[in-house]
Amino acid sequence: MLAALVAVVVGGSAVAVRQLDDSEVLIRERCSATVGADTFELTPEQAGNAALIAGVAVSRGLPARAASIAIATAIQESRLENIDYGDTAGPDSRGLFQQRPSQGWGTEEQIMTPLYAAGAFYDALVKIPGYETLPITEAAQTVQRSAYPTAYADHEPEGRAFASALTGQSPAALDCTLRAPSAAGAPLAVSTAAEEVFGPLGGTVDGTRLTLDAAETRGWAVAQWAVANASALQITSVAFSGLEWGRADGGWSSATTETGTVTITVAGVTP
Template identity: 75%
Template sequence: MTGAVVAVLAVVAGLVALDRLGEGDVLLRQRCTASVGAESFELTPTQTRNAALIAGVAVRRGLPARAASIALATAIQESRLENIDYGDDAGPDSRGLFQQRPSQGWGTEEQIMSPLYATGAFYDALVRIPDYQALPITEAAQRVQRSAFPAAYADHEPEGRAFASALTGNSPAALDCTLRRPSRSGDAVAVSASADEVFGPLGGVPDGNRLVLDVDGTLGWAVAQWAVANADAQQIISVSYSGLEWLRADGGWTTAATEPATLTITVADLPG
């Protein structure tokens, strides 16, 4: 038996051992996909969590999905939806999801590094643009950002629209995340607090490792898919709403018995 074959067999044996220990998915590439119509786009869990915040703030403010599309296309171009703490040669003091600059009046560095603040500041500027909804996404984004590369926003219009449609609840069950098994127990109270921070008070009732919310319609789907987007960070293992359920272990949405206008988010409850 050659050395190469021995090495391959050793790797396979190691992966089998990991799987038996419940750690076989350590090599799984985590990702989230928004599928709207015939188009599908993929982001990392961290990017998707930031996208869900951006879309959720639009929902909270009563803004149309178009506003979220513009904001998401902008953030994808400016930071790849990462809350980065550095700028570039064109804007060395640029920070955060939208690469906003303290020197340009966007706020302090500390404020801009808060995704919630940065998103609110972006929408504050966007809604001051007359008829922004009728503008091409790249033009609306440029009027807010005043970028040195205004055409670049157009590159991200399709994925911005797809994630906006899913995360504002306009496309039900359109977001799926492929994730590793939870590494620790979750906290339903913390999930409730995080959801309230984005959407405003939702009146969620934590019950053990479950959070139950009375929501319906588009808002219900926005919160449900926000929960899927936050499943990795919040150790969420299932989300059920409107006759469908997302299971972390399986991925995808499947039919399930659910109470009308009731959203249930379940977090991991691991021993020890």
């Protein structure tokens, strides 16, 4: 457990000392994807958006390459943040991909909905012949028609790393370092959020524990989606395929798990 001592200073003298628990110690929250020898970091907010983008690709049966292109594009366009102002594409650009209502991408409200924005990006991407074998910058530029057509290439390595983890191609490749939960979690809210991205999963709730039905690669996509969203959804642990991620210590370790299920535990009480 992390701990720190804080001294209250009055008139140049320390008059009281209090020990802070792990929820009060300053932690730089971050999520990392490690594939091979390379590790890349995002904030929890960015990681949650990357997980949504990858999850939509999984739900549509698209290859991991599609998610790599989409994540690299969103890093360049919005830093993987759902911004409500124009950044690089134009003054009316909005959302994760800086899509423009004036260019037929949808209404501003639709574009500011990440699930819609990701779907709209993939709708355009799959119309490109042979997009799976194109360089990321070429595929992304064909969709986006950016004023900076070569910029997408700068984000290919991290796009590939997070896509590989979040589509389930690289098991246990995503880790998040987080502070203690700030509130009680809600298993049904986690289930609803997961099914909005992946479609029906099925499963059960037992107290603070949610069990979702998912096997093989899809199971790892769901499990690492849950890790990426652990900060927002007050998740404390995620277990799948003999491994478990724990919020308190971070990282994946061996665990006894049920075959074909992702087990997600949320904080039970407000700290």
